[in-house]
Amino acid sequence: MRVRQHLLSIFFAVIFLVALALQSIAGLLVTNEERSTHDQPQLTWLDFVTSSDFVVDVSENWQSEYLQFFLFILATIWLVQKGSPESKQPGEEGVGSDKESLVGRYAVDGSPTWARAGGWKLWFYSNSLLITMGAIFLLSWFVQALSGLNFFNEEQAMHGEPPIVLAEYLTNPDFWNRTLQNWQSEFLAVGSMVALSIVLRQRGSSESKPVGTPHEITSVEN
Incomplete structure (x- = not known):
């Protein structure tokens, strides 16, 4: 059940890694084909994924x-x-009140620790x-x-x-x-x-x- 509660994050993590791996393979094939036309030695997969060519594309x-x-x-x-x-209601522009944000004295049970704090800690967490x-x-x-x-x-x-x-x-x-x-x-x-x-x-x-x-x-x- 706990895994099921996090399937959205897991799904995108998996397809990200799959896409990144496929990109590295396709990029390696393209690069080695170009290097062949210039009579340069072929790169290994590890050479390619640590090269500027791959890193800049990513x-x-x-x-x-x-x-x-x-x-x-x-x-x-x-x-x-x-x-x-994707928008707030017209008229609700701005950062809102402490009560709306559940910070400081308006924090509830389970609120993050820094949401209960003040000063720079509250500012930083509010904009983290x-x-x-x-x-x-x-x-x-x-x-x-x-x-x-x-x-x-x-x-x-x-x-x-x-x-x-x-x-x-x-x-x-x-x-x-x-x-x-x-x-x-x-x-x-x-x-x-x-x-x-x-x-x-x-x-x-x-x-x-x-x-x-x-x-x-x-x-x-x-």
């Missing part, structure tokens, strides 16, 4: 995903969308989800920049061109092409979810309003 997707969540969490504090289950998403975004973006630089310089060397430093790479079109092609897709996906959920339904999903709910109703407690 990290550029991770940073865009966590940027998406960071911005969505931040935006839904202050912005509303009438009719969307946003802080964590932002930190993972920045870290993965930094990894993307470093691995992208190494991969870019490897290609430069193959073509007899001099390497560049990180500061130069951060202003290079290659870096921003990798970055923006992911950002635009994440922003489109989030915006589509917010807008389409106003008029479309999925019975049984917590991400949808009940099927018969009028379109103009914003957030609904199922």
